[in-house]
Amino acid sequence: MTDLAHLFSPLTIGGKTIKNRILQSAHITGFVENGLPTDRHVKYYEARARGGVGLIVQEATVVSPDCQYHPEMFPQGYRPEITPWLRKITEAVHRHDAAIFLQLWHGGHVSTSMHTWRPGWSSSEVPNAAFGEVPVEMDGRMIRQAVQQFADLAQKAKEAGYDGVELNFCHGYLQQQFLSPFNNIRTDEYGGNLENRMRFGMEIIAAVRQVIGRDMVLGIRSAADEFIAGGFTLDDAKEFTARWARTGDVDYLNLTVATSKSGPYAVPPMMVPPRPFVYCAAEIRQVVDIPVCAGVRINDPVMANAIIENGEADMVAMARGLLCDPEFPNKAKAGRLDDIRQCIACNEGCWERFCHHEPITCMQNPEAGREGEFQITPADHPRKVMVIGGGCAGMKAAAVAKQRGHQVDLYEKSPELGGVILIPAKVPGRQELEQAVRYLKHEITSVGVPVHLNTEVTAEMIEAKKPDVVILASGGKTIRNPGADVVGPGQAIQVAAGTDIAAAEDVLEGKAETGQRVVIADYQNYMKGLITAEYLADQGKAVTLVVPFPIRMMTHNSYDIDIMTYAVQLRNLETKGVKRISEYEVKRAAPGKVWIQNVFTEEFEELDADTLVISYWRKADTALYDALKDRIDIRRIGDALSPRRVINAIYEGYKVATEI
Amino acid sequence: MDIIVCIKQAARYNIPNAVDSSGQLKTEDRVLILNPYDEIAVEEALRIREKIGSGSVTLVTVGPARAQAVLRRGLAMGADAGLHLLSENGHFFDAWGIAAILSAAISKMPHDLLLFGRLAIDDMRGQVGVFTAGLLKLPVVTAAARIDIDHEKRTVRIERSLDRGNRELLACPLPAAFTVDKVANRPRYPTWPARKQAQTAVIKAVSVEALGFSGEPGEKINKTFISRYAPPKLRPKKILAPDSSMSAANRLKFIMSGGMAKKSGEKLGGSPAQLADGIIAFLSERKMIPPDHFLAGRTQK
Numbered sequence: 001m002t003d004l005a006h007l008f009s010p011l012t013i014g015g016k017t018i019k020n021r022i023l024q025s026a027h028i029t030g031f032v033e034n035g036l037p038t039d040r041h042v043k044y045y046e047a048r049a050r051g052g053v054g055l056i057v058q059e060a061t062v063v064s065p066d067c068q069y070h071p072e073m074f075p076q077g078y079r080p081e082i083t084p085w086l087r088k089i090t091e092a093v094h095r096h097d098a099a100i101f102l103q104l105w106h107g108g109h110v111s112t113s114m115h116t117w118r119p120g121w122s123s124s125e126v127p128n129a130a131f132g133e134v135p136v137e138m139d140g141r142m143i144r145q146a147v148q149q150f151a152d153l154a155q156k157a158k159e160a161g162y163d164g165v166e167l168n169f170c171h172g173y174l175q176q177q178f179l180s181p182f183n184n185i186r187t188d189e190y191g192g193n194l195e196n197r198m199r200f201g202m203e204i205i206a207a208v209r210q211v212i213g214r215d216m217v218l219g220i221r222s223a224a225d226e227f228i229a230g231g232f233t234l235d236d237a238k239e240f241t242a243r244w245a246r247t248g249d250v251d252y253l254n255l256t257v258a259t260s261k262s263g264p265y266a267v268p269p270m271m272v273p274p275r276p277f278v279y280c281a282a283e284i285r286q287v288v289d290i291p292v293c294a295g296v297r298i299n300d301p302v303m304a305n306a307i308i309e310n311g312e313a314d315m316v317a318m319a320r321g322l323l324c325d326p327e328f329p330n331k332a333k334a335g336r337l338d339d340i341r342q343c344i345a346c347n348e349g350c351w352e353r354f355c356h357h358e359p360i361t362c363m364q365n366p367e368a369g370r371e372g373e374f375q376i377t378p379a380d381h382p383r384k385v386m387v388i389g390g391g392c393a394g395m396k397a398a399a400v401a402k403q404r405g406h407q408v409d410l411y412e413k414s415p416e417l418g419g420v421i422l423i424p425a426k427v428p429g430r431q432e433l434e435q436a437v438r439y440l441k442h443e444i445t446s447v448g449v450p451v452h453l454n455t456e457v458t459a460e461m462i463e464a465k466k467p468d469v470v471i472l473a474s475g476g477k478t479i480r481n482p483g484a485d486v487v488g489p490g491q492a493i494q495v496a497a498g499t500d501i502a503a504a505e506d507v508l509e510g511k512a513e514t515g516q517r518v519v520i521a522d523y524q525n526y527m528k529g530l531i532t533a534e535y536l537a538d539q540g541k542a543v544t545l546v547v548p549f550p551i552r553m554m555t556h557n558s559y560d561i562d563i564m565t566y567a568v569q570l571r572n573l574e575t576k577g578v579k580r581i582s583e584y585e586v587k588r589a590a591p592g593k594v595w596i597q598n599v600f601t602e603e604f605e606e607l608d609a610d611t612l613v614i615s616y617w618r619k620a621d622t623a624l625y626d627a628l629k630d631r632i633d634i635r636r637i638g639d640a641l642s643p644r645r646v647i648n649a650i651y652e653g654y655k656v657a658t659e660i
Numbered sequence: 661m662d663i664i665v666c667i668k669q670a671a672r673y674n675i676p677n678a679v680d681s682s683g684q685l686k687t688e689d690r691v692l693i694l695n696p697y698d699e700i701a702v703e704e705a706l707r708i709r710e711k712i713g714s715g716s717v718t719l720v721t722v723g724p725a726r727a728q729a730v731l732r733r734g735l736a737m738g739a740d741a742g743l744h745l746l747s748e749n750g751h752f753f754d755a756w757g758i759a760a761i762l763s764a765a766i767s768k769m770p771h772d773l774l775l776f777g778r779l780a781i782d783d784m785r786g787q788v789g790v791f792t793a794g795l796l797k798l799p800v801v802t803a804a805a806r807i808d809i810d811h812e813k814r815t816v817r818i819e820r821s822l823d824r825g826n827r828e829l830l831a832c833p834l835p836a837a838f839t840v841d842k843v844a845n846r847p848r849y850p851t852w853p854a855r856k857q858a859q860t861a862v863i864k865a866v867s868v869e870a871l872g873f874s875g876e877p878g879e880k881i882n883k884t885f886i887s888r889y890a891p892p893k894l895r896p897k898k899i900l901a902p903d904s905s906m907s908a909a910n911r912l913k914f915i916m917s918g919g920m921a922k923k924s925g926e927k928l929g930g931s932p933a934q935l936a937d938g939i940i941a942f943l944s945e946r947k948m949i950p951p952d953h954f955l956a957g958r959t960q961k
Contacts, residue, residue, distance in 0.1 A: 279901035
């Protein structure tokens, strides 16, 4: 029996006792409307408080109208109308015996005038690595104004009943732009040596402490290592965190890493090992005597407990872990570890949607961000339901339908459940995708859905069984023939006889071997091509990856890879020697050769290749649907409807089951 | 040839010792087995009897009632008889005490050869065999790896384990005592019928009181007593962390590989002067050349 006593022991921070060591770290939700929080926020935070978390740090709330990267995405803390909403949130959270702090945020030059019609502010006129716009160098008056803005929002937090505030001094935002020698090239008292570069932050700490007094907690979320050449390192962080602690005004430290240029490591994707930066907290804990919180990519209660037990940190911060399963703390405390739906750091539902200015949800948890709106309620009339296809869509539909009281049977033609997601799960770095399958399997087992493996369902079988509803989740098919009639003329490849050609799915499943020199035609322009490239490079092959565009033309709302995942995957490909050619399309292949065409000039180039690997989208398998659609209530979900992503599959599985 | 093998129960090795708040050993969770070195001694005795073709192997143990389990184990292996010197649970005898009890009993029994295990895996003393031999005024060789007995001449040639596989060669006359090392043999596994039979074998039991010992506090035969046990101090856990002097890309590489570092490095090329500059730059970057060193900042250019 695992005993998580350390994780569930209370901790006193700045005079306030927190009931356990789990902290929900601040993250943008995108639930804001017209710049203000909404009922969606209240329900979201209340669900997590109900789930047992000890301390919630609420999303970064803007202190200044001069900096936002999208006015619609961030709560505008500088507006007086925000206070009643803040009060609603604190009341909801306090009802469940959790503490809540407000995070105060000024992004500095992490801002774009495209949204604000104003320039960003910063320590120096050094453009932001992510947004690229030249900021205004802050003079004394602007510095005092920014400090005052922090104090003003702290005052609102006090009035709204927060137990404390957390200063966002991390992720390359304004304070870090002063602290980091990478951004700060000033020559006045706010630039140069460490004491000067810390001055702005120190002024904020003093001003905020002045406003909140000693009854509220003041904490700092800071990076411990910027991971860029010219930025600060953990050795530097040990010095400046010690100085912060010595002021006597800081009650705790919440550590993270990275800055704008190394942003992917702040919300690390799946291929970054779990708990990668806990060592930073462990080292800093040795030089300060205030509680230290370790976070980033921690998704497991046993791991979290070990961090506390080993003395690596006093608290463990999670954002995605609790987004995915708000009941994580309750389940962990009750010892129901298998019931926990673990975050797999796919970023599909959360970070990626935020980057497209959409409210966050979770790939595995469609209820996240839709608390109250997405609920499993009993069905009016129990129906007989056949779910065809044991992939993510089918399993989700079956589980939810069963929970609603329907009579459900799940059919899967292969010997195992999981569907197409099992293919990328074979690749090192993507194997956590199997966690999603594990949880779905556990869910259908717990609710008692009968599963029929090795059963291919035919139209005759359905007619014999006479179900009320058929949910068709039979998935899609691999494209192995890149002919114009299959993939359309613009993305077709003329393949001469004798060419060694294989589909990426078959390569990943081990069904196809490749020669030594491989060219991957990535017409899907998505993860499949990238992970196949890495997979083959790991085998020692010489891999060239050809993509039409490195990013899509219409980047807003496009079907794109989460930028964090993409950046880290590119890093992996670079370090493994994969050649990437972009703005080219593969047009012809013959034994030993592949011809690629420049997207702009239409000029051809020739590449040597032993094998051409093709990575296209997938095709929906419409056979059963076509046969039965006029005779029976048959509803397609997931790839069987249109091959897209796991988040769509699980969403549609959930949705269709609530509709029948 | 009358062979006596002294055996005991020892706490199994892979269960950590628990200590209570007053420093006493908590015995409830211990699993007790025949001390593996003693098992090897029993095997050695059986092989000697088999080689000579005649003789007896008698097992002796000192302990509370539960200790009979090791006698039955040895009987199942093929020993001829067992003698249980019965002490009470919780009574304490140190190595002197045990040796005194054993020698009191053995002195009244015919014995040509005394065998002991080299040490017990729980208390790790290795003293009882030597002390018993001393009390009985027998020659003793410890850590015997190989025992060759010349039955007619009543002499023994012993190979004794030294470090790293080295051996020391000794000889002595019988009667003698040896403590047996684990390299001596591989004990036989008793058959099921033999174990069943041993379950019901009659074992002679004599209380230590009858031999004149009590084991109560103040027992005069002991020369030492255990004041307390302390669990091992926790060793600080090592956490893998990249060093801040590494470049940002290398720090990330370290983390992405889970702490494994593929050996790679900068390869310098060029003339000796360029190589020298490269080396100085490399060392300076890692702060391995102090600023006042004559090489600091020095380049050929």
